[in-house]
Amino acid sequence: MFAPQFDYYRASSVAEAAALLEQHPDSKVLAGGHSLIPVLKLRLAAPSALIDIGRIDGIRGIREEAGRIVIGALTTHAEIAASATLQSGATALSEAAGMIGDPAVRNRGTIGGNVAHADPASDLPAVLRCLGAEFSIAGSSGTRTVDAADFFEGLMTTAVEEHEILTSISLPSGSGGQGSAYAKFSHPASRYAVIGAAASVAVADGVCSAASVALGGLVPAPVRAEAVEDALVGKALSAGAIADAARCVGDSLDDDEVLGDVYASAEYRSAVAHVWVGRALTAAAARCG
Amino acid sequence: MTIPVSITVNGRRYDREVEPRLLLVHFIRDVLGLTGTKVGCDTSQCGSCTILLDGVSAKACTCLAVQADGASVTTIEGLAGDSELHPLQESFWNKHGLQCGYCTPGMILASHELLRCNADPSAEEIRHGLEGNMCRCTGYQNIVRAVRDAAETMQGGTS
Numbered sequence: 001m002f003a004p005q006f007d008y009y010r011a012s013s014v015a016e017a018a019a020l021l022e023q024h025p026d027s028k029v030l031a032g033g034h035s036l037i038p039v040l041k042l043r044l045a046a047p048s049a050l051i052d053i054g055r056i057d058g059i060r061g062i063r064e065e066a067g068r069i070v071i072g073a074l075t076t077h078a079e080i081a082a083s084a085t086l087q088s089g090a091t092a093l094s095e096a097a098g099m100i101g102d103p104a105v106r107n108r109g110t111i112g113g114n115v116a117h118a119d120p121a122s123d124l125p126a127v128l129r130c131l132g133a134e135f136s137i138a139g140s141s142g143t144r145t146v147d148a149a150d151f152f153e154g155l156m157t158t159a160v161e162e163h164e165i166l167t168s169i170s171l172p173s174g175s176g177g178q179g180s181a182y183a184k185f186s187h188p189a190s191r192y193a194v195i196g197a198a199a200s201v202a203v204a205d206g207v208c209s210a211a212s213v214a215l216g217g218l219v220p221a222p223v224r225a226e227a228v229e230d231a232l233v234g235k236a237l238s239a240g241a242i243a244d245a246a247r248c249v250g251d252s253l254d255d256d257e258v259l260g261d262v263y264a265s266a267e268y269r270s271a272v273a274h275v276w277v278g279r280a281l282t283a284a285a286a287r288c289g
Numbered sequence: 290m291t292i293p294v295s296i297t298v299n300g301r302r303y304d305r306e307v308e309p310r311l312l313l314v315h316f317i318r319d320v321l322g323l324t325g326t327k328v329g330c331d332t333s334q335c336g337s338c339t340i341l342l343d344g345v346s347a348k349a350c351t352c353l354a355v356q357a358d359g360a361s362v363t364t365i366e367g368l369a370g371d372s373e374l375h376p377l378q379e380s381f382w383n384k385h386g387l388q389c390g391y392c393t394p395g396m397i398l399a400s401h402e403l404l405r406c407n408a409d410p411s412a413e414e415i416r417h418g419l420e421g422n423m424c425r426c427t428g429y430q431n432i433v434r435a436v437r438d439a440a441e442t443m444q445g446g447t448s
Contacts, residue, residue, distance in 0.1 A: 001331050007290045008309030008355050030356075037351050038332060040310070050309065054356060078345075102421020103402055104339055104346040190334065 003040035007049040014167055017053050018140040021163045024049040029165055031074055034101075034109035035117035059112070059167045062086060068134075068170045073112025078103070080111060089173040090131055091287055092180035092198045092280075096123040099184055101191055112166045118156050118221065120259060121192035125152055126216030127182055129224060130198035131171050139164040148222075155220040177209075178202040179287025183279035185217070185272070187263060193217030194264045195273050199280035201237065203288040208232045208241075213277060215249070218258050218269040227251035228277055237285040246278035294358040298323065299367025307354045314338045314349035316357075317364060325365035325394045329423070336422030339395035339402075340364050346402035348421075365394035368401070376442040377401060377435070386435030388426035396422050400436045409440055 009024070011017035021027060027049040030036055039045045053059070053074070060074040062083050069089050071080065080086055081098035100106055100114075100123055114124050115135070129148045137144050137160055146159045153159060160166050174180060180200035184193050196216040202209045211232045213225040231245035253270060260266030291306040298321060305320055317326050317340070326349060329337035333351040340349045341363035368375040377397045380386065387393045396419065403410060403418030410418060415436045416429065424432060 002312075003310040005290075006309055008292055008353075010355075030353075033353060033356060034333065034351055037312075037353065041331070052356065101333070102336070103406075103418060104336065104348045104399060104421050105333055105351075107345045107402075108342075108347050108352065 001041035003037070004043060004046040006040075006047055008052065009049060010052045011056060013056060014053075014059065014138050014165060015140075017051055017056065017165050018138060018163065020049075020051045021165070022140055024051065025162065027051050029053055029113075029116070031113040032076065032108040032110040033113070034105055035113050035119065039117075053165060064089075064173060065170075067173055069173050070168050070170045071111055072168050073116075073166050074110050075112075077101075077106035077109050077111070077114070081106060090171050090180065091174070092127045092130060092182040092200060092284070093124070093171065096127045096182040096184070096196070096198065099123060099182070099186070099191075111169060115151070115169070116158060116160055116166050118152055118158050119192070120155055120220050121187070121190075121194070121217055123182065123184060123193050123196050123216065126193075126196045126214045126222040127198040128169065128171075129216075129222040130200055130212050130214035131180065132212070134170050135159070135166060136168045136170070137161075137164050138167045143167070149224075152221040157221075174200075177204060177288055179284045179289070181280045181283030181287065183276045183283065185276055195269055195276045197273070197276040197280040199277065199284040201232070201281065201284045201288060203237060203285070207234055207236050208285075211245075211281075213249075213281070215253070215273065215277070218266070218273060219253065220257060220259065223252060225249050225252040225277060228281075232281070237281075237288075239282070242281045242285065243274075243278055246274040246281060249274045249277045292355050292358075294354055296354070296357050296359075297361045299362070299364060309353065309355050311354045312350055313340070313342075313347075313352040313354050313357050313362070316354035317349060317362070320354075323364050323366050327391055327394060329391070329395075334421070334423070335392070335395075336399055336419075337392050337395040339398045339422065341398055341401065345405075346399055363398070365397060368397065375401075377404075377439045380435040380439035380442065381432070384431050384435035384438050386432045388424075392422060392424045392426075396424065396432060400439065403436065404440055404443065408444060410436070412437060
């Protein structure tokens, strides 16, 4: 498959990329290309130009800063899956990154490209919603920060404006007594999420003191399952309590919003979502050290 | 618009002018004439276009040639030494790890990545490591045996 013709500009800094985006209003940002190139080949998009940010060193890598973990937009899924900092501080994220595609895809695909594309069947948006991520977005007039609740606006739509670039994502670093996990019902061929459930729980004095649960795959943009969270806080994280709480997930899903396709109908996804929520919660609870 | 690129493939540097939309796999096959790398699904799922890009595996159907400017690419043609096959090639041959051979270049380079990350993989780890590569002939049993055999050879053991 051949993409439609486009011009190509390589940016060596965020400022240069922002300037190029201003100069070329119908352009798209290229990072690893694993979301954008398939879209171009299918001719679902036909931008006049690509602005390649893939060589900007300052927006790559994982660092800890003021109690948060900061992940550069160009960090690959392989790097996120292998990061000891994320494995201990944001387990659900490294776990989810390791479930994306396959090793060769994970070597090239980036977290920034993944979330800026905002495919509803993608894994990372639900995890970032669950873990309370903040997104740094740069434009020619400066940088702003958006939290996950406002970043994912809908189907393949984010808060990043056409002339802006997502530069980094930060997460609160997990602490003792807290654990997180991601459980995924993969499409057997594409490995995209039919249902993705991310859970983070904290335990104090033997009971759940805080819970965050987010779902992806079956909704246009990731949603928090507040009904599940509310049902869990204050209870001991027994198998029965987790199963009962997980069954509340339907209360947080809008039936008109749930996605279905030829593989898995909306009704089916709604009916089995609690299983994946339960699995994510069980794994997260087991990680509360 | 064309863009000048300089891409080293199998140790030899190539300077060419390319359209920005040219995929790396078409640069390799159609511009350089190295047809060992295959195009299968063309949607980064089947793995038959797997190459090494600066030493790590990548699917060349989902990479633009301009993104590989300045990079070093290894294709199946570059894996063997002057007079002997790479241990993975020997093992795929000896263990009958192929039938029609279409998936084999990608399968071998994905196996190269697997052994780079894990020099002594179990059969289960091999299956996970090759999850991005499909064989539509005959299944994966002999492919797994071939990779296991190569791992033992490369570690200096005997199979």
